[in-house]
Amino acid sequence: MKILTYFEVKDGEIKKASFETASKAAEIAEKLNGEACALFVGENISEEMAKSPSRVNIKKSYILKNESLKTFSNSIYASAISNFAKEREFDAILFPATSTGKDLAPIVSAYFDVPYISDVIKVDVENGDVTFVKPIFSGKAMKKISVEENCFVASLRVNVFPVIEKHCETLVESVEAKLDDVKSSKVTGYEKGSSELLDVAEADIIISGGRGMKGPENFEMLAEVAKLFGGAMGASRAAVDAGWVPHSHQVGQTGKVVSPSLYIACGISGAIQHLAGMSSSKVIVAINKDKDAPIFNVATYGIVGDLFEIVPLLKEEIKSLKG
Amino acid sequence: MRIITLVKHVRDTETRVKVAENGAKLEFIGENWVLNPYDEFAVEEGLRLKEKFGGEVVALSVGDEESSKSLRQAMAMGADSAILLSDPLFNDLDPLSTARVIAEQLKKESFDLILCGKHGVGDDNQAVGSIVGALLNIPVATVVVNLEIQGSDVKAKREIEGGLEVLEMGLPCLISCQKGLNEPRYPSLKGIMSAKKKEIRTINASVLGIDEKFFSKRIKFITFLEPPPRPKGKLIKGEPRDAVKELVKLLSEEAKVL
Numbered sequence: 032m033k034i035l036t037y038f039e040v041k042d043g044e045i046k047k048a049s050f051e052t053a054s055k056a057a058e059i060a061e062k063l064n065g066e067a068c069a070l071f072v073g074e075n076i077s078e079e080m081a082k083s084p085s086r087v088n089i090k091k092s093y094i095l096k097n098e099s100l101k102t103f104s105n106s107i108y109a110s111a112i113s114n115f116a117k118e119r120e121f122d123a124i125l126f127p128a129t130s131t132g133k134d135l136a137p138i139v140s141a142y143f144d145v146p147y148i149s150d151v152i153k154v155d156v157e158n159g160d161v162t163f164v165k166p167i168f169s170g171k172a173m174k175k176i177s178v179e180e181n182c183f184v185a186s187l188r189v190n191v192f193p194v195i196e197k198h199c200e201t202l203v204e205s206v207e208a209k210l211d212d213v214k215s216s217k218v219t220g221y222e223k224g225s226s227e228l229l230d231v232a233e234a235d236i237i238i239s240g241g242r243g244m245k246g247p248e249n250f251e252m253l254a255e256v257a258k259l260f261g262g263a264m265g266a267s268r269a270a271v272d273a274g275w276v277p278h279s280h281q282v283g284q285t286g287k288v289v290s291p292s293l294y295i296a297c298g299i300s301g302a303i304q305h306l307a308g309m310s311s312s313k314v315i316v317a318i319n320k321d322k323d324a325p326i327f328n329v330a331t332y333g334i335v336g337d338l339f340e341i342v343p344l345l346k347e348e349i350k351s352l353k354g
Numbered sequence: 355m356r357i358i359t360l361v362k363h364v365r366d367t368e369t370r371v372k373v374a375e376n377g378a379k380l381e382f383i384g385e386n387w388v389l390n391p392y393d394e395f396a397v398e399e400g401l402r403l404k405e406k407f408g409g410e411v412v413a414l415s416v417g418d419e420e421s422s423k424s425l426r427q428a429m430a431m432g433a434d435s436a437i438l439l440s441d442p443l444f445n446d447l448d449p450l451s452t453a454r455v456i457a458e459q460l461k462k463e464s465f466d467l468i469l470c471g472k473h474g475v476g477d478d479n480q481a482v483g484s485i486v487g488a489l490l491n492i493p494v495a496t497v498v499v500n501l502e503i504q505g506s507d508v509k510a511k512r513e514i515e516g517g518l519e520v521l522e523m524g525l526p527c528l529i530s531c532q533k534g535l536n537e538p539r540y541p542s543l544k545g546i547m548s549a550k551k552k553e554i555r556t557i558n559a560s561v562l563g564i565d566e567k568f569f570s571k572r573i574k575f576i577t578f579l580e581p582p583p584r585p586k587g588k589l590i591k592g593e594p595r596d597a598v599k600e601l602v603k604l605l606s607e608e609a610k611v612l
Contacts, residue, residue: 105494106487130514134496137449137481141488146448146573149479162576168476171371172380173579179572216493216527220520222511230515236611278499278534279513284367284475285391285533293611304367310584314609316601317587330587332604334597344598352602352612 032065032161032181033121037112038084038092039131040076047194048127050087052187054195055154056125057088062156063181068093069201070115070124072108074101078203085201087194092201097208103131106215109138111208116143118209123161128186130232140184142211148176148185150288152311154192169284169307189232190290191311224279228254229263231282236262236293237312239282240270241305243298243319243338247275252342253297259349265289265309267299283308295345297338301326318342355409357400358463359433360456360470360483361393363417363424367475377577389424392471394431394538395531399501400469401432402536407503409466410434414459416444416452422554429549430541436552441559443566448573449477453485458562460490468528472497480530487528495521499534 036053039046053069060067069084069092081092095111112135116124124139126132128150140147152173153164160177163185167174224230231237238260240253250264257264266276268283282289284304294312299305301317301324309315310329317330318338327333334341366386374381389397400411413428413436415421425436439455447455460468468490470483480496487494493508499518500511506525511518513532541549559565588604590597606612 105496109488130497130512133480134484134494134512137484138488138494140450140481141453141485144450144570146450147479147481147485148573149449149481160574164579165478166581167478168365168369168371169367169478170581172373173581175377175576175579177574177576179574213488214491214493214524214527216495216510216521216523218519219522222518222520224517226516233515278532281533288478293605293609303370310581314605314611315584315587316605327587327589329584331585331609332601333587333589334594334601335589335591336594336597340594341598344595345602348598348602349612352606 032060032063032123034060034065034067034123034125035070035116035121036067036089037124037126037132037135038069038071039127039129040071040073040080043075045080045083046127046129048129048189050194051189051192052125052127053084053089054087055187055192057197058195059154059156059161063159066091070095070112072100072111072208081203082201085199086196088197088199090199090201092203094203094205095208096205097210099210100208103218104215105134106138106213107210109135109142110211110213113139113142114209114211115206122181123183123185126186128188132186136184136186143184145182145184146178148178148183150188151185152188152191154187166288169288169304170311171303171307188290190235226254228257229261231263231265231280231289232287234263235291236260237265237282237289237291238262238295238297239265239267239299240297241267241299242269244270244275250276252346256342256346256349259346259353267302267305296326297342299326300324301329355403355407355466356464357403357409357411358460358465358468359393359396359400359411359413359428360468360486361397361413361415361424361428362390362471362474363387363415363421364390364474364476367391373578373580377579380578387420387423389427390471390474392473392475392531392533395533395535396469396471397428397431397433398536398538399531403467403503412437414456415439416455418445425554426549427541429552430545431539432545434552436554438554438556439562440556443559449479449481450485451569453482453489454568455562455564456482456486457489458564459557460486466526468526470528470530472530472532483528483530493523493527495523495527496530497532498529499532501529501535
């Protein structure tokens with residue numbers, strides 16, 4: 032079995048989720064006596080960068096080059112990737128489920144003509160079959176599946192798979208990409224969000240507020256705590272629909288599904304749509320004045336009390352902890 | 355401008371889900387079905403573009419007879435007509451196969467723009483729209499929160515980690531719509547009444563000219579699983595100041611997340 036992992040490079044740096052995904056690819060390959068390789072796409076990839084998958088036991092890296100790959104265009108990138116995978120007879124391609132990965136992977140699935148499994152949270156090898164567990168209904172249930180002949184395109188959820196350090200020698204080969212005549216959208220710019228905080232989809236620590244925050248002005252206090260953590264500020268649908276916080280912060284079934292190490296829910300009662308979006312977090316803290324709020328059912332630690340009293344105290348404690 | 359909006363009939367997000375029969379099936383508490391919330395943004399955007407440029411909006415869905423309810427909902431909002439791709443062969447398809455069925459029909463349709471929701475709630479694949487676009491060889495922009503069309507030039511902004519990516523492309527193209535793009539209208543009474551008279555063309559596999567050989571590699575279902583149970587939590591009592599001290603201590607020493 033030959034398996035390829037797409038390495039995402041942004042602003043000259045490899046996204047950590049690429050190593051998470053490649054660690055899993057290396058493990059599958061080892062169990063199936065196969066081969067796991069890394070794939071970089073673009074004109075600005077250095078040999079040194081392409082060697083870095085050596086960290087996670089990937090012995091071969093490819094760099095796909097072409098004038099047309101200078102800037103990101105989803106369909107053109109997808110064409111380069113799938114033509115390469117066909118030519119070198121890869122069976123499967125893995126992507127980190129970042130916003131770029133989730134944009135590219137379905138298009139690659141179409142060109143490669145291989146089923147796509149999205150946002151996977153568990154991958155195993157059982158009786159020679161690669162099996163996937165994928166959340167459905169935003170995590171209210173899971174579905175376990177495999178694909179005939181182990182041919183698949185899959186994206187692996189960020190922050191779920193550990194980076195498994197296992198050093199090896201990595202050979203790098205540059206390949207001129209073959210492109211079909213595909214019509215593509217082109218990235219022509221980027222607008223940075225106003226917030227200096229991380230995005231909830233990327234952060235390892237998230238502090239979220241709900242209806243109990245009472246108004247937009249009070250979210251400043253959560254943003255300050257998030258900043259101390261180097262994390263992100265989230266919000267429930269109630270807070271977003273009330274117009275207190277932009278939608279990009281929304282966690283839940285119609286927002287983002289997150290799995291950080293620590294999720295702190297302040298004044299969030301825990302509607303099923305919200306729980307679906309965050310209950311796979313490793314540690315959950317609930318701060319709520321209603322002791323019967325459903326959020327306490329999923330909380331690792333709970334404090335029943337007034338968040339306007341507790342959050343400022345929390346901020347003080349974190350400040351002194353971080354020195 | 356002829357605009358196709360891809361819509362899906364889905365279970366309401368309030369629905370509770372339980373795994374039953376040792377993982378063989380799912381049981382649902384709550385029997386409400388709705389037009390996929392993200393598809394509402396797609397329908398709304400289609401209607402706004404029609405209001406601006408003229409033309410028609412056609413809603414298309416793959417599903418059983420029940421799916422016509424969401425097509426009626428799209429038409430009650432203002433879509434002009436609908437297409438339902440319906441056949442036992444189309445049940446429980448994976449995203450690639452669903453998209454291939456849709457693309458097969460769209461190859462026979464004229465269109466300037468395809469709009470769909472960011473993802474269908476339930477299966478949560480976030481894939482069918484993009485695959486349709488890829489199969490039809492038109493540009494694809496996903497998770498779009500801002501869309502401008504001038505002549506045949508399209509400018510879209512898509513949500514990514516920590517900001518927005520600006521994309522440019524030409525018509526025809528496929529746009530997957532994210533919350534924030536617009537505020538979907540509620541159907542008026544008049545809209546609901548007139549939707550009843552609008553046409554839904556139902557098309558099965560043989561009319562579409564495909565049979566089971568059309569579908570290639572298959573996804574094999576193994577089992578449904580409950581989400582991993584959460585360990586029993588700890589309620590921290592005491593004065594707020596002491597409780598917070600205790601919390602931070604537990605987070606750093608017991609849970610080791612700080």
